[in-house]
Amino acid sequence: METVTEETQTKAAISNPSVLEINALESEAIYIFREVVAQFENPVLLFSGGKDSITLVRLAQKAFFPAKIPFPLMHIDTGHNFPETIAFRDKLVKELGVELIVRNVQDSINEGKVVEETGKYASRNMLQTTTLLDAIEEFKFDACIGGARRDEEKARAKERIFSVRDDFGQWDEKNQRPELFDLLNGEIELGQNVRVFPISNWTELDVWSYIEKERIEIPSIYFAHQRNIFVRDGLIWSADDEVVFRAEDELVEEKTVRFRTVGDMSCTAAVLSTADTIEKVVSEIRESKISERGARIDDKRSEAAMEKRKQQGYF
Amino acid sequence: MEVLKIATAGSVDDGKSTLIGRLLYDTKSLTDDKVEAIRKSSEQRGYDYLDFSFATDGLVAEREQGITIDVAHIYFSTLNKSYIIADTPGHVEYTRNMVTGASTSQVAIILIDARKGVIEQTYRHFFINNLLRVKDIIVAVNKMDLVEYSEEVFNEIKSDFEALNAVSTYAEQQLTYIPVSALKGDNIVDKTDAMPWYKGDTILGHLEQLEVSDVQDGGQTRFAVQTVIRPKTEEYHDFRGFAGKIKGGKLTVGDKITVLPSLTQSKVKEIYFFDKTYQEAAAGSSVVITLEDEINITRGDMLVKSDELPKIEKQIEATVCWMDNKQLQPGAKYLIQHNTNKVLSKIDGVKHVISTQYGSHQDANNKLALNEIGSVSIKLSKPIFYDSYQDNKANGSFILIDPQTNATAGVGFIH
Structure with missing residues (x-):
């Protein structure tokens, strides 16, 4: 008799397979996205066209479905992007129907705010910071969502999920708020903003595996x-x-x-x-x-x- | 893949960084360029061994002083599991960092120097993991190579630790004792021949066979509403979904639920995850719930099963770990963040400080200083719906926010 019962149970489980399977990292990231929208008035997702920010976009879609992603994407364009990345960005934004804000490092150079590096190792990577901070001020963003991960680099390993920046955009690494359980403290003063990192706990392999599993298109x-x-x-x-x-x-x-x-x-x-x-x-x-x-x-x-x-x- | 979260506690000289480095190195989780960077840094400082603390101490100030100041997160994986280590400093002035690391961890590794045995710091490390109810504790007795791999020394430390555990109020906590040498790599990832008397698992071996469960999964079902989803599109014109993460138990379509604080009742109509609906979702799932009836629900409200109501009170007693330079004093006002609810609160009194050295009660003169732990009574401006921390970690904990500085000033565990 016992065997029969067991068999019946197994059959019941198969005919009713609709138990949600949890991916802990995905669930955590979705939770973080929702905290951002609930705790801040004017968030933005920093979109670079790279795989991490593309993954963020998918997670944001999941967090708010069936509603649209409730914040714009912003690209700080160095002008030195791979053309494939830009084409991909424009296509994605069109499909999602979200607003895209682009601010150019070239404009910051033209306005004399930053000086282009010269020589063999010249890069506009550092110059992005000025353009970013100006854009945050221009749009009065109070939360900037980014795709940084703690496994990338040892300073990033110390980064919080809600990371407070002062009026000058500075990170005070020695005086960070403790983050307990999943309680995220988004209280800030006027002029401050928070950098939010929903995939803090993902590794590079986690991101790639997710892209594979979800069949996410990338450049x-x-x-x-x-x-x-x-x-x-x-x-x-x-x-x-x-x-x-x-x-x-x-x-x-x-x-x-x-x-x-x-x-x-x-x-x-x-x-x-x-x-x-x-x-x-x-x-x-x-x-x-x-x-x-x-x-x-x-x-x-x-x-x-x-x-x-x-x-x-x-x- | 399953993710197992681990906290490590130990002082500078216990070899904590070496142990973590060993775990990374022996699981081949350190890439060539990272090993090279560690080698270079070690050489620059004149060491003739690889100092793995360079892999974990990420801030300039930490490398200058050779100490860990802040919680660092370290990632590695096996074919079986992904691991996240919250590496926390061990000294008394970093109690708050230890509490932070322990709050998200299922497992804690407490390091003991075999030559020194159970010391004051060990008491504190154990007390914190006990207070936070970290489920699995690995007591790693390190530097066994320096005590000639003596079974006697190991057993003595084990029985000293058992004496600590005798007064524990958390009976289900699992303690596992492992004799190791992080420097030599004994019993970290690979079994050693040096201690044939030890028949148990290596540290990694033990971690590999642990069953993963989210630290907030225990207890009855609690669903704190984070935000309300209203698409206002043609297709989903009347859709009103409640977004949140299930803490404890599970939710099934048809469940009778009660909405707090309104005490309105309804039934679960649908459980959405992205563009699909499910019959059932377990604790740990971030989902969107729709209800059979139209009820006014906002962020901060909580859905529970109608036969599993939590306590609803305006006055709570909690054990508080203080994390701010400004002392906690009676009469002070703080914002309490409990789940998705924020409530203004007033400190009624600080009953006693719990000494983390001995786990006993001391005089408090009604104040809590940075890194102190005490029993605090708090008056709230409106009721919260809570469980004791013992019954439900997620619904029994809160943070205190200083309304003047916005700092996270403390964490509480409700009695």
């Missing part, structure tokens, strides 16, 4: 393709884009490469790879011996490069 440069490149300091640089400085003695060759992170072209190096599908990318990341930010020249400037940038108001 083509994340997959293996033929590209003219040159090698400097052991890193692979795109040779077709004039914003990347190349000395005459740095030889150009064609290789099969892909980008593991997509930032400003002038500071994002490629990796040799034949991974041309999401499944192959996931297994490549799983096997990887080099960390994600190993191909970001902006972090190689010093041991404390990220901490310094964050103090100044960087993402």
Whole structure:
């Protein structure tokens, strides 16, 4: 008799499979998005066109369905983006029907607020901070949602989920609010803003696995393709884009490469790879011996490069 | 993949960073460039070994002083599980960081130096994990290589710790004792031949077989409304959904529910997760609920099963860990954030300080200073719907926010 009961139970479970399966990280991120909308008046999602911010957009969709994403996306455009990223951004925004705000680093340069770096390692990555802070002030944003993760970098490992910035956009790393349980304290003064990181607890592999599972579309440069490149300091640089400085003695060759992170072209190096599908990318990341930010020249400037940038108001 | 959250507690010299480094290194979680960076930093400082604290101490001030100031989060994974370690400093002046790390962790690793045995700090580490009801405790007796891998030393420490545990009020807490040498890699990831008398698991082996459950999953079903979803589109014209995360138990379509504070009753009509509906969702799920009846519900309200009502009171007693430089004093006003509810409150009195050294009660002269823990009675401007922390972690805890500075000034565990 007992066996029969067991069998009946199993059948009942199969005919009624509609028990929600939980993905703890996804559930946490959705919870955070909802806290932002409930606790702040004027949030914005900082969208770079990279895989982390694309993942954020999917999570935001899930958090508010069947309503639309209740805040705009904002792109701080360095002017040195991969063209594929920009095309992808515009397509995504159209599909979602959300507002896109673009503010350009070039405008900050033209207005004399920042000075373009020169030389071999010139990058507009640092210059973004000024444009970002100006935009926050212009639109009076009180919460800026970003795709930073704690596993990326050791200063980021200390970052809160709700990270308070003062009037000058500065991060006071020694005086952060403790975050207990999932209680997020969004109380701020006028002029302050909070940077919010819903995927703080995700690793690079978590993000890629999620993109695979959810079948999320991402820009083509994340997959293996033929590209003219040159090698400097052991890193692979795109040779077709004039914003990347190349000395005459740095030889150009064609290789099969892909980008593991997509930032400003002038500071994002490629990796040799034949991974041309999401499944192959996931297994490549799983096997990887080099960390994600190993191909970001902006972090190689010093041991404390990220901490310094964050103090100044960087993402 | 399942995510297991771990907190580590230990003082600078217990080898906490070395242990974490070992876990990362032996599970091959450190990439070549990170190992290279650690090697370079270690060499610069004239060490002839790899100092793994460089992997975890992320702030300039921490590296300068060679100490961990703040909670760092460290990530690694096996084929079986993802792990998040909240690495917290162990000294008394960092009690608040320890409490913070323990609040989200299912497991705590308490480190003991085999040469020193159970010391004052051990009492505090255990007391905090006991107070916060961290389910699984690993007592890692480290530096076994320096006591000749002696079973006797290990057993002595074990029985000293058991004596601490004898006065514990949390009977279900699981204690596991593991003799290790983080420096040599004994019993961290790989079993060692050096201690044939020890038959148990390695630290990783033990973590791998633990069943993962969200720290807030226990107790009866509580659904605090975060925000109301009203799409106002043609397709979902009359849709009114209540977004929140299920804490404790589960919700099923058809469940009879009561809305607090209005005490209105209704039934669960649909459970949405993104664009699909489900019959049932368990604790830990961020969902959207619709109800059979049109009821006025806003953020801060709570849905519970009608036969599982929580307590509804304007006066609470709680154990509070103080986290602010400005002392907690009777008469002071704070904003209480309890689930999605924010209520103004007034401190009635501080009954006693609980000494984290011995777990005993001391005189308080009615104040709590930074890093002190005390029993506090609080008057609220309107009732909250709560459980005791013992019965439901999520619905039995709150933070106190200083309305002048907006700082998170303390955390409370309701009696």
